[in-house]
Amino acid sequence: MADAVHIPDEAETRARWGAFAWSEENQRKANEILARYPKGREQSASIPFLDLAQRQVGAETHTQGWLPVPVIEFVARAIGVPYMRVYEVATFYTMFNLAPVGRYHVQVCGTTPCMLQGSDDVLAACRNRGLVKGGTTPDGLFTLTEVECLGTCANAPMVQINDDNYEDLDYDRTIAVLEALAKGAHPEAGSTIGRRASCPEGGPTSLKAMVDANHDYRPEWENAHAG
Amino acid sequence: MPKLKVDGIEVEVPQGATVLQACEAAGKEIPRFCYHERLSIAGNCRMCLVEVKPGPPKPQASCALPAADNQEVFTTTPMVKNAREGIMEFLLINHPLDCPICDQGGECDLQDQSVAYGRGQSRYAENKRAVTEKYMGPIVKTIMTRCIQCTRCIRFAEEVAGVEEIGAIYRGENMQITSYLEEAVTSELSGNVVDLCPVGALTSKPYQYEARPWELRRTLTIDVMDAVGTNIRLDSRGRQVLRCVPRINEDVNEEWASDKTRHAIDGLVRRRLDKPYVRVNGKLLPATWDEAFAAIAAVDHGGSVAAVAGDLVDCETMYAAKALVRSLGSSLLEGRQTGMAYDTSSLAAVNFNTTIAGTEEADAILLVGTNLRWEAPLVNTRVRKAIKRGAKVFAVGPETELTYKVEWLGHDLSVLGDLPDTVAKIFADAGKPMVIVGGAALKDGHGAALKLVETLNLVRNGWNGFNVVHMAAARMGGLMLGYAAKGGIADLTHAKLTFFLGADEVDYSRFGGFKVYVGHHGDAGAAHADVVLPGASYAEKSGTWVNLEGRVQRGERAVFPPGDAREDWSIFRALSDVMGARLPFDSLAGLREEMYGEVPALRHEGLVSFGWSVPAIDGSASGTIGGYPIKDFYLTNAICRASPTMQRCSAELVHGETFAEAAE
Ligand code: SF4
Ligand code: FES
Ligand code: FES
Numbered sequence: 001m002a003d004a005v006h007i008p009d010e011a012e013t014r015a016r017w018g019a020f021a022w023s024e025e026n027q028r029k030a031n032e033i034l035a036r037y038p039k040g041r042e043q044s045a046s047i048p049f050l051d052l053a054q055r056q057v058g059a060e061t062h063t064q065g066w067l068p069v070p071v072i073e074f075v076a077r078a079i080g081v082p083y084m085r086v087y088e089v090a091t092f093y094t095m096f097n098l099a100p101v102g103r104y105h106v107q108v109c110g111t112t113p114c115m116l117q118g119s120d121d122v123l124a125a126c127r128n129r130g131l132v133k134g135g136t137t138p139d140g141l142f143t144l145t146e147v148e149c150l151g152t153c154a155n156a157p158m159v160q161i162n163d164d165n166y167e168d169l170d171y172d173r174t175i176a177v178l179e180a181l182a183k184g185a186h187p188e189a190g191s192t193i194g195r196r197a198s199c200p201e202g203g204p205t206s207l208k209a210m211v212d213a214n215h216d217y218r219p220e221w222e223n224a225h226a227g
Numbered sequence: 228m229p230k231l232k233v234d235g236i237e238v239e240v241p242q243g244a245t246v247l248q249a250c251e252a253a254g255k256e257i258p259r260f261c262y263h264e265r266l267s268i269a270g271n272c273r274m275c276l277v278e279v280k281p282g283p284p285k286p287q288a289s290c291a292l293p294a295a296d297n298q299e300v301f302t303t304t305p306m307v308k309n310a311r312e313g314i315m316e317f318l319l320i321n322h323p324l325d326c327p328i329c330d331q332g333g334e335c336d337l338q339d340q341s342v343a344y345g346r347g348q349s350r351y352a353e354n355k356r357a358v359t360e361k362y363m364g365p366i367v368k369t370i371m372t373r374c375i376q377c378t379r380c381i382r383f384a385e386e387v388a389g390v391e392e393i394g395a396i397y398r399g400e401n402m403q404i405t406s407y408l409e410e411a412v413t414s415e416l417s418g419n420v421v422d423l424c425p426v427g428a429l430t431s432k433p434y435q436y437e438a439r440p441w442e443l444r445r446t447l448t449i450d451v452m453d454a455v456g457t458n459i460r461l462d463s464r465g466r467q468v469l470r471c472v473p474r475i476n477e478d479v480n481e482e483w484a485s486d487k488t489r490h491a492i493d494g495l496v497r498r499r500l501d502k503p504y505v506r507v508n509g510k511l512l513p514a515t516w517d518e519a520f521a522a523i524a525a526v527d528h529g530g531s532v533a534a535v536a537g538d539l540v541d542c543e544t545m546y547a548a549k550a551l552v553r554s555l556g557s558s559l560l561e562g563r564q565t566g567m568a569y570d571t572s573s574l575a576a577v578n579f580n581t582t583i584a585g586t587e588e589a590d591a592i593l594l595v596g597t598n599l600r601w602e603a604p605l606v607n608t609r610v611r612k613a614i615k616r617g618a619k620v621f622a623v624g625p626e627t628e629l630t631y632k633v634e635w636l637g638h639d640l641s642v643l644g645d646l647p648d649t650v651a652k653i654f655a656d657a658g659k660p661m662v663i664v665g666g667a668a669l670k671d672g673h674g675a676a677l678k679l680v681e682t683l684n685l686v687r688n689g690w691n692g693f694n695v696v697h698m699a700a701a702r703m704g705g706l707m708l709g710y711a712a713k714g715g716i717a718d719l720t721h722a723k724l725t726f727f728l729g730a731d732e733v734d735y736s737r738f739g740g741f742k743v744y745v746g747h748h749g750d751a752g753a754a755h756a757d758v759v760l761p762g763a764s765y766a767e768k769s770g771t772w773v774n775l776e777g778r779v780q781r782g783e784r785a786v787f788p789p790g791d792a793r794e795d796w797s798i799f800r801a802l803s804d805v806m807g808a809r810l811p812f813d814s815l816a817g818l819r820e821e822m823y824g825e826v827p828a829l830r831h832e833g834l835v836s837f838g839w840s841v842p843a844i845d846g847s848a849s850g851t852i853g854g855y856p857i858k859d860f861y862l863t864n865a866i867c868r869a870s871p872t873m874q875r876c877s878a879e880l881v882h883g884e885t886f887a888e889a890a891e
Contacts, residue, residue, distance in 0.1 A: 010408075069408065082391035084407040091396040 008099070010069065017057075017068040022078075026056050030078065042079040046089045049075045050096055063140070064105040064162050066097035094147060101143035102136040104181050107160040111149040117156035118170060125174035141182055154198035155191055164189035168201075231298040240294050247275055247289040255302045258311060258340045260318075260425045261377035262290035265481060266386055269378050272318070274340065276310040277302050286310040308344075315345035321356045322426070323372045330368075331427030333440040337375065358403050363393075364411030365875045365886075366418045366486050367429050374404050374428035380420040387483065389611050389630030390414040404428070413880055415604050415860055418489040422472065422482075431470070433490050433872040438462070438469050447474060448782025449772045450488045451539040451700035451765045452864065455583065455605045456774025457484050461492070461766055461785035468492045468766050468785055478584045479774065485604040486876060487860065487867060494870030495764055500749050501790025504759040511759060516791065519758050520805040526724045526741045533559035533722035536710050537729030537746065538699035538864055540795070541770025541782075542829055543815065544762075545701065545708050546822040547799035548726050548745075554808035559719045561712045562705035564732040565856070568715030569669045570844050571706050575837035576677060577669075578703070579606075579776040580691035581661050582834070587612045589692065591657035593650075593683075594622035595643065595676050597665020598855040600629050602698050603775065606663075619653055624667060624852045640668065640848040643675040654683045661685070661692040666856045669695065675848030677841050686839060696775055698857065700765075703773035707826050707835070727752050728795065729762065731865045745798055747788070748865035760802075761792035764866060768794045769815060771822075777835040779828065 022030050029052055037044040050067060053075050058065025067090050076086040090096045097105065106126060110119050123146065130137050131144035152158045155167030159174065166177050166189065173192040180187040195201060209215035230239045231246075233253035240249045245268070250257045260272035270291035277289045278301040286306055301307060319341065326332045358371040376395065381404065384393040392407045392414070406412050421431045443462035450457035450471070457480040462470040471492045473484035503519035504511040514522075532555045534548040549560055563569075571577060581589065586609035599607040607629065614620060614631050622633045623642055636642050636650065646654070654660045660683050664676045677693070679685060685692035697703065705711070712718035719725065720737045727733065729746030735755035744756035747764040767788040771781050788794065793801075796818055803810040812818040823830040861877040862868050878884040 082407075084391050084394040087407060088394045088396055092398045 008068075013068040014070055017070040020053070020057075020068075020071045020074045022052075023056055023059075026052055034079070043081050043085065045079050046075070046081065046086050047093070049078060050086070050090055050093075054096060061100070063103050064097065064101050064143070066100050100136070103141050104161050105143050105145065106131060106178075107145045107147045107150070109148070109150050109152070109156070109158050109160075110146045111153075113149070113153035114157040119157040121171040122157050122159055122169050122174045125169075125171045126178070129175060129178045131178075142178070152198075155195065167191045168193045168195060229294045229296045229298070231294055231296065231300060233300045234302055244294045245290055246277060246279060246287070246292040246294050246298070246300055249294040249298075250277065250289060250300060250302055257289055257302065258344050259290060260336060260340075260375060261379060263379055263382075263423065266379060266382040266423075269382065272375065272377050273314045274311065274318075274344075276307060276314065278304050278306045311344040312346045315341050316349060316351070318375050319345070319349055320351045321372075322375065323355065323357075325373070326427075329370070329373065329427040330430040330435055331373075331424075335427060336425035337427075356400060361403070361405040362409040362411065363406045363429070364413075364417060365872065365879055366432055366490060367412065367421060368432040368435055369429055371403060371405075371428055373426045374424075375426055376402060376404065377425055378404075379423045379425065380404060380429060383420055383423055384412065384414065384417075387419070387608055387611070388414040388416045389608075393420070411879055415485050415487065415600065416483060416608070418486045419473075419483050431489075433493060434470050438464055443469065444785075446766075446783050446785035448765065448785060449700075449770075449774075449780045450484065451772065452485065452487045452491055452867070453603055454697040454700055454702055454775035455480060455603050456700065456772055456778060456780050457488050457605060458780070459484060459488060463766075463785045466786050466789070468495055478582070479778065479780075480605050481608075483605055483608065487863070487873065490872040490876075491864075491867045491870045492766070493872050494748070494866040494868070495766055496789070497871070498748055498750060498869040499789050499792070500747060500753060500759060500761040501788075501792050502761060503791065504753070504756075506757045511754070511756075516760075516801070519760060520802055522758050523724070523741070523743055523802060524805045524807075528555065528722075528724035528741070530556035531559075531721070531723040531740070532557040532725070533561070533719040534710075534726040534728060535564065535716070535719065535730045535733055536560070536562035536701055536705050537564065537727070537731060537752075538701050539765060539866070540701045540705075540728045541765070541768065541772055542704040542708060542822065543768075543770050543818055544728055544745075544795040544799075545705055545710060546825075547796040547810065547818060548728055549708055549710075550810050550821070551799045551803050551806075551808065552726070554803065554810065555724075555806065557722070558709075559712060559722055560708075560710045561716050561719050562699070562701055562710035563715055564730055566716045566734070567666070567670060568713070568717070569673050570842045571711040572842045573837070573840045574703075574706055574777070575691075575839045576673075576693070576842055577695045577697075577706065578837055579663075579694040579696060580686075580837075580839075581694050582776045583609055583774075586610060586661065587616070589613045589657075589659045589661035590616075590618045591654050591660045592618055592620045593654070593660075593662045593679070594620065594624070594629075594633070595662060595664045595672055596624045596640075596668025596852045596855070597622075597663055597696055598624070598627050598629070598667075598857060599663065599665070599696065600627070601855070601857045601860040602665055603696050606696060606775075621650055623672075624665075625854060627855070638852045640672045640675060640850050640852065643672060643679060643848045644846075651683075659690050659692065661694065663694045663696055665696050666698055667852045667854065671850040672848055672852075674844035674846045677844060678846035678848075680841060691839060698863070700772050700774070703775060703777055704771065704829070707773060707828060708822075727756065729865070745795055746865070747792065748869055750865045750868050752865075760798050761788070761790065762795040762798060763788040763792060767792075768796075771819075771829055773829070773835065777837060779832050779835060781832055 033048045053071050054065040076083045131142045136143040158167040168191045236253040238252045257275050259275045261269045270288050275289045276286035279287050280299040361369045381393050385391045392412050446461045450459045458474040458476040461468045471489050475482045503514045505514040505522045532552050534552050620633045623636050626635050723740040727744045731751035742756045743758045744753045745760045745762050753759045766785045769784045828835040861873040867873040
């Protein structure tokens with residue numbers, strides 16, 4: 001693994017996180033999550049619990065959160081599953097951070113569609129703003145990771161920052177997003193060029209008759225076939 | 228019962244069988260890596276691809292495809308050949324091909340199958356991926372770059388060993404097999420993953436770089452580390468046993484062996500008694516056989532002679548000693564070294580009657596004073612199988628981790644006479660109820676446990692649910708040969724001359740007379756003896772052992788005893804001459820004939836029928852179980868105690884010492 005994360009020393013994390021337990025609020029959420037699954041199937045709660053735990057760690061450290069080993073073990077105990085089984089899940093999903101990250105975890109997609117649409121510029125913007133791949137900025141604000149397709153290809157290039165996607169980026173808009181975050185603002189998620197979801201840029205290009213009202217295309221369709 | 232055709236051969240297979248099994252039934256070999264008869268189906272290596280009609284026009288993984296009526300399976304078509312070559316090529320992309328320095332070389336599935344089904348050439352010119360080694364404990368060495376991610380080891384740990392400490396972390400190209408946080412796997416069955424691993428990723432640490440399989444002489448014999456009687460093969464070179472691996476015996480060990488069975492063998496060449504010793508002026512001094520015999524012959528025993536059998540000895544040794552004791556005019560015999568004196572008037576009442584394999588069928592199991600995981604690990608795996616089929620398990624005794632869910636009923640034996648209603652109800656509804664009594668309960672709880680036969684209706688048509696689990700390989704054979712005095716060891720202590728047959732667990736201070744130790748290690752016993760006669764270990768003699776379920780099994784000699792040591796029976800034969808009480812046999816075959824004459828059940832290999840009768844013992848139960856007899860699984864006998872591997876296992880896995888791995 002080229003950019004293997006640096007997992008802190010075990011004794012250190014154990015000392016810091018060994019006593020991890022749900023906060024009052026998260027305890028409530030945890031009970032709710034657990035209630036979703038039939039008895040005997042508590043293992044199904046692995047992913048939601050890990051997510052909840054990561055968020056709690058995030059809240060406690062004022063970062064996006066990560067999963068120290070003792071916290072993973074806490075989750076395993078909470079659902080009565082061997083540590084290994086939950087550890088496997090935590091290492092499998094890239095959304096779980098195995099090492100501390102900054103306040104904002106900037107995940108830049110570098111897969112083909114994003115790359116063709118200019119993800120190199122997005123990365124350059126990040127770099128020039130002081131972000132380093134695989135590392136956290138000294139102010140603890142940004143952690144940069146390059147990831148594979150995040151399923152937002154129609155709005156490429158994109159970056160995922162914590163729970164939000166920022167799409168249709170270019171160099172300047174990326175800088176703008178980062179600057180806003182650094183200032184403590186919360187830039188609006190989604191397309192940065194005002195596109196709604198992944199509607200075509202510049203208005204519809206097909207089924208135009210449908211834009212204002214419902215339109216019955218069937219006769220045209222039949223004609224086309226007859227012809 | 229689906230009927231299908233494999234390469235034109237019609238076969239009928241049981242419902243639920245897979246296409247792979249159908250192919251085997253038709254005599255076709257299907258290459259495979261991830262599939263294993265005794266583990267769940269993973270279907271992730273794709274080596275078992277075959278062409279199946281009807282079905283999509285692509286090869287299908289036969290191990291994961293249920294056999295169905297009217298299927299036509301092809302295993303020799305160009306599609307199949309191509310598919311196998313393709314898979315082999317893929318598997319080898321990241322495999323290091325370091326066979327010349329790999330311990331698996333010569334017995335590697337990957338090697339064999341790439342010769343048989345591969346292309347002989349790779350088109351891959353990129354860099355291979357490399358994976359760092361993972362620490363898995365003192366038994367298993369890992370070279371993870373060789374791993375093909377078949378997940379057999381993970382499935383074994385979870386399903387058979389019941390210790391979910393091996394897993395696959397990360398994903399895709401980065402996936403790695405590891406133990407949790409690279410800590411030692413805390414299973415007494417961990418060595419089995421070495422056999423299961425189809426490549427050289429998991430190999431045996433104690434055996435590393437010791438030998439190549441083709442240099443080894445293979446001897447089939449029986450393990451003596453516990454009373455299960457694991458069927459083993461000893462691989463030796465010259466005078467040394469280098470490796471011990473299990474043989475398949477569905478009735479006994481399936482194809483598993485405990486780590487003790489596998490790795491105590493390095494104790495066979497250490498701390499051995501290899502010459503006779505005689506005590507002179509309070510000190511044991513080396514002597515010749517003649518001097519040693521003369522010293523024994525000089526004892527004025529007046530017919531007061533006894534023999535105490537150790538835990539590892541074979542029936543032949545015990546018979547020879549018994550014959551000598553008898554010809555000297557005595558009948559004092561005992562094998563229960565720790566002083567136990569349970570009733571042996573009915574051997575069925577101290578036998579594992581359900582049989583090891585039968586355990587799988589039980590639907591309600593009560594463990595009484597047994598830490599089955601340590602006392603008989605391969606019976607424990609059967610209990611796990613029974614649980615998988617829906618059995619409920621209860622236990623009386625101090626709580627301990629048995630690798631499955633147990634409902635503990637406290638450690639007071641009186642609970643046997645007064646089972647909680649919920650438990651009684653489950654047993655009343657059970658079709659095949661089972662009680663397993665361990666050594667910790669035999670003393671005070673034997674009668675009470677026997678009473679359960681009646682109250683829980685344990686013995687019924689075609690089912691006997693009463694079981695005693697012994698821990699000594701010599702026990703059942705010894706009991707059959709009469710090595711049981713009414714009052715136990717206490718009845719023997721007055722003897723003027725006592726032979727100790729590899730007995731290291733007895734309290735020697737109770738014996739006043741002349742003590743002769745006959746055995747191979749004698750770490751605890753020899754020092755107390757007046758004369759020490761060096762004998763043969765289980766690897767150095769052909770012998771008969773009877774396992775805890777009363778199964779007579781015979782093993783062959785793998786190597787010769789070291790130095791002046793001799794096979795035990797021949798020692799007694801020679802000694803009998805000197806003592807003027809010549810024994811009537813002068814070959815092993817002759818001895819066996821005599822022995823069979825006396826105990827006919829020993830003649831035929833297989834289960835002995837002890838009939839069923841309940842001795843009249845007081846059935847009231849009282850007292851508590853303070854602890855289990857085995858305090859340290861890895862150091863239960865003289866061979867293990869001499870074994871560096873077992874010492875290391877004990878230190879690390881039982882006593883929690885940590886060993887930093889030396890950088891390689
Ligand atoms: S280590 Fe061996 S048994 Fe385990 S997954 Fe890899 S190849 Fe399979
Ligand atoms: S390629 Fe970037 S989101 Fe799909
Ligand atoms: S043996 Fe069938 S996929 Fe591995």
